[in-house]
Amino acid sequence: MHIAIAGNIGSGKTTLTGLLANQYKWEAHFEDVDDNPYLNDFYEDMQRWSFNLQVYFLNSRFNQVISIRKSGRTVIQDRTIYEDAHIFAPNLHAMGLMTSRDFDNYFDLFKLMSSFIEPPDLLIYLRASVPTLVNQIQKRGRDYENTIRLDYLTRLNERYEAWISTYGLGKLLIIDVNNLNFQDNPKDLSLVIDKIDAEIHGLF
Numbered sequence: 001m002h003i004a005i006a007g008n009i010g011s012g013k014t015t016l017t018g019l020l021a022n023q024y025k026w027e028a029h030f031e032d033v034d035d036n037p038y039l040n041d042f043y044e045d046m047q048r049w050s051f052n053l054q055v056y057f058l059n060s061r062f063n064q065v066i067s068i069r070k071s072g073r074t075v076i077q078d079r080t081i082y083e084d085a086h087i088f089a090p091n092l093h094a095m096g097l098m099t100s101r102d103f104d105n106y107f108d109l110f111k112l113m114s115s116f117i118e119p120p121d122l123l124i125y126l127r128a129s130v131p132t133l134v135n136q137i138q139k140r141g142r143d144y145e146n147t148i149r150l151d152y153l154t155r156l157n158e159r160y161e162a163w164i165s166t167y168g169l170g171k172l173l174i175i176d177v178n179n180l181n182f183q184d185n186p187k188d189l190s191l192v193i194d195k196i197d198a199e200i201h202g203l204f
Contacts, residue, residue: 001200002068002118004077006164007126007177008156009148010136015183016126016192017078023193029064029077043148050092051102057084058110065117080120082169085110087159095155119169122199127161127176130154173199 003026005013014030021028038056042049061081068075085107093103128136130153137148164174175192182189 001074001122002065002077002120003075003122003124003196003200004080004120005124005126006080006083006160008128008133008153008160010133010140010153011126011128012136012177012182013078013126016124017076019182019189020193020196021076023189024074024076027071027073027075029068029075031078046092046095046097050089050098051106054084054089054092054098054106055109057088058106058113062113062117069118077120080123081110081114081117082119082163083160085114086163087156091152091155091159095152122171122173122196123167123169124173124175124196125160125164125167127164127174127178128157129178130157132178133157171199171202 003020005017007013017028017030020026036053036056038049038053042053058081061079061084064077065081068077089098089103089106089110092098093100098106130150133153134150164172173195175195180188180192182192
């Protein structure tokens with residue numbers, strides 16, 4: 001079974017992926033942040049590195065999904081291949097940070113790759129307001145995220161909501177994380193687990 005967690009920067013995807021992997025004894029596949037050779041450069045000069053970064057993510061996540069399906073194990077994945085194509089790349093294009101030529105090339109590549117993979121059995125979307133995102137980003141203190149602007153997070157949030165409102169590839173669970181602290185509060189984590197249990201039992 002393939003479970004994936006989607007959500008904006010700072011919504012708690014990585015934290016929840018780890019907690020659920022531990023709870024259910026699932027294998028966790030995390031986003032390749034530390035080894036990403038483009039991320040620092042991208043935040044320094046988005047226009048120059050946007051296409052390179054998006055192609056790197058596309059390749060990385062495509063490989064992840066292939067290995068998840070081949071493994072035959074139950075895997076929980078931190079962020080999906082669809083978020084890059086429907087949220088991050090179009091946002092960069094709309095902001096003038098990726099040329100139309102590069103975006104069209106990228107999206108054609110995404111369409112080809114996505115035709116070879118199956119969507120997650122369950123997609124969990126973490127809905128968060130911009131103040132919640134900012135608070136989480138500041139708490140974790142990654143240097144390259146210090147320059148992220150509020151309007152950038154706002155645009156991403158709008159695109160997430162638009163994508164989720166039309167998502168029809170499989171089962172979807174939306175969790176509003178604005179008043180949840182599943183990292184430090186066991187009751188909040190139990191609440192999330194109960195919702196996931198209800199969805200998973202519906203998969204069989």
